[in-house]
Amino acid sequence: GDSVTQMEGPVTLSEEAFLTINCTYTATGYPSLFWYVQYPGEGLQLLLKATKADDKGSNKGFEATYRKETTSFHLEKGSVQVSDSAVYFCALSDREVKLSFGAGTTVTVRA
Amino acid sequence: DVKVTQSSRYLVKRTGEKVFLECVQDMDHENMFWYRQDPGLGLRLIYFSYDVKMKEKGDIPEGYSVSREKKERFSLILESASTNQTSMYLCAISGRTRLGGEQYFGPGTRLTVT
Secondary structure (H helix, E strand, C coil): CCCEEEECCEEECCCCCCEEEEEEEEECCCCEEEEEECCCCCEEEEEEEECCCCCCEEEECCCEEEEECCCCEEHHHHHHHHHHEEEEEEECCCCCCCCCCCCCCEEEECC | CEEEEEEECCCEEEECCCCCEEECCCCCEEEEEEEEEEEEEEEEEEEEEECCCEECCCCCCCCCCCEEEEECEEEEECCCCCHHHCEEEEEHHHHHHHCCCCCCEECCCEEEHH
């Protein structure tokens, strides 16, 4: 079945550092890929998405590129802020209503 | 803005109690979902519904049931709460035409069963 594997956390960074969170997937078809973010005490929010190979999703300084050849969708941000401290989830939908989520990566940014 | 509301942010119940968690949406979306979130396990789908009175089991339906009598409301029921159901419960919605599309989440209910 479909599955998502993302790097384990927690990840602790200093402000203005570069952030990468790795995400790889297994799917039988051509899934849509998502990154969700969960700030402390809140539900999940969609951060960005990509629906086909080589698409780049971007939002709030975050980027991720859909790489079919490596079945990956790594999340990157060039210069993180304290306000980026959150849990980040990679997810996929393979032409189904349901989403499959990774385990989540906790990111803490220190001033 | 998409609005998904959940009946409680925090809930404490005793073992054996019947527990109702409610989710209400204002977007007229067909699909509604219930997940539980546990550290290190990510989000796991309990049940979802693609129409009024329709439901499908997710990955971990045991110990739970659901009800969808109106399009905007989707209830999760714990018939006899147990301590291993202590968790964060998240409701989500998506539109029928958005196969492969994103879901929108409510703020979550943190349930503690003592």
